[in-house]
Amino acid sequence: MDARGWSRCCSHSRMNVSGQPGVELSEVDGLKRVMCVEDDADIRLVLEFSLARLGGYEVCVCASGLEALERAPAFAPELVLLDVMMPGMTGPQTLERLRELPVMQGVPVVFLTAKAMQRDMEDILQHGATGVIVKPFDPVTLPKDILVYWEHGRGR
Amino acid sequence: MTQPGDDEAAARFAAIEQQFVAGLPRRLQEIDAAPDAQARYAALHRLAGAAGAFGHARLGELARQAMGTDAAADATLQVLREEISRLVDARPG
Numbered sequence: 001m002d003a004r005g006w007s008r009c010c011s012h013s014r015m016n017v018s019g020q021p022g023v024e025l026s027e028v029d030g031l032k033r034v035m036c037v038e039d040d041a042d043i044r045l046v047l048e049f050s051l052a053r054l055g056g057y058e059v060c061v062c063a064s065g066l067e068a069l070e071r072a073p074a075f076a077p078e079l080v081l082l083d084v085m086m087p088g089m090t091g092p093q094t095l096e097r098l099r100e101l102p103v104m105q106g107v108p109v110v111f112l113t114a115k116a117m118q119r120d121m122e123d124i125l126q127h128g129a130t131g132v133i134v135k136p137f138d139p140v141t142l143p144k145d146i147l148v149y150w151e152h153g154r155g156r
Numbered sequence: 157m158t159q160p161g162d163d164e165a166a167a168r169f170a171a172i173e174q175q176f177v178a179g180l181p182r183r184l185q186e187i188d189a190a191p192d193a194q195a196r197y198a199a200l201h202r203l204a205g206a207a208g209a210f211g212h213a214r215l216g217e218l219a220r221q222a223m224g225t226d227a228a229a230d231a232t233l234q235v236l237r238e239e240i241s242r243l244v245d246a247r248p249g
Contacts, residue, residue: 039202040202040205040206042172042175042176042179042206042209042210043202043205043206043209045172045175046172046206046209046210049165049168049169049172053165053168054165085198085201087198112205114201114204114205114220135204135205135208135209136204136205136206136207136208136209136213136216137208137209139169139209
């Protein structure tokens with residue numbers, strides 16, 4: 001997607017992501033704080049751009065599972081997007097540790113994974129995730145896509 | 157209808173995208189220098205995921221196809237190199 005292509009997308013996204021012109025998703029739907037855990041620096045930038053700039057969420061971006069464990073208590077995420085394949089602590093291992101934190105009880109966690117690993121989805125979900133978003137994700141629709149998981153997963 | 161701030165968002169995304177393209181040779185170096193098949197797979201996996209998020213579908217698909225360990229994957233890696241060169245050469249400025 002070049003800059004002109006993005007510009008075309010973005011001209012619509014401000015209207016369509018929330019369904020209401022000029023109104024951000026966080027103002028409409030109640031979801032405020034989203035934590036993203038992703039080891040790839042470029043993907044972290046896209047996640048932050050998509051969720052903070054387009055979605056209007058308060059976003060905490062972490063480069064590793066360990067960083068997520070350190071920052072989760074203070075940030076108190078309402079939804080977590082968690083990469084599956086990370087060096088050191090993997091996504092499932094991070095989820096297991098996050099669930100030990102009081103602040104993470106009942107918080108939906110959605111795994112981010114590549115298309116090549118779709119066959120492993122059932123196995124991934126058995127680790128207690130609310131859902132799976134397949135990479136590559138669309139940065140324009142992601143702010144709205146995550147609401148489905150938040151609505152279905154919160155409080156469980 | 158253009159919304160206020162759209163130009164700023166487009167410029168910001170374009171800057172992030174250019175940063176991604178500028179980093180492609182480093183990613184290729186990481187793939188070539190991978191000490192084992194697992195490290196090479198991980199580097200290709202990261203490239204596949206990132207390329208798609210920036211709308212570079214062909215690059216992402218090539219990275220995905222190159223994740224294998226057979227001769228076809230090696231051949232795809234050569235095509236991936238050419239695609240990276242093309243994208244880097246096409247950078248503005």
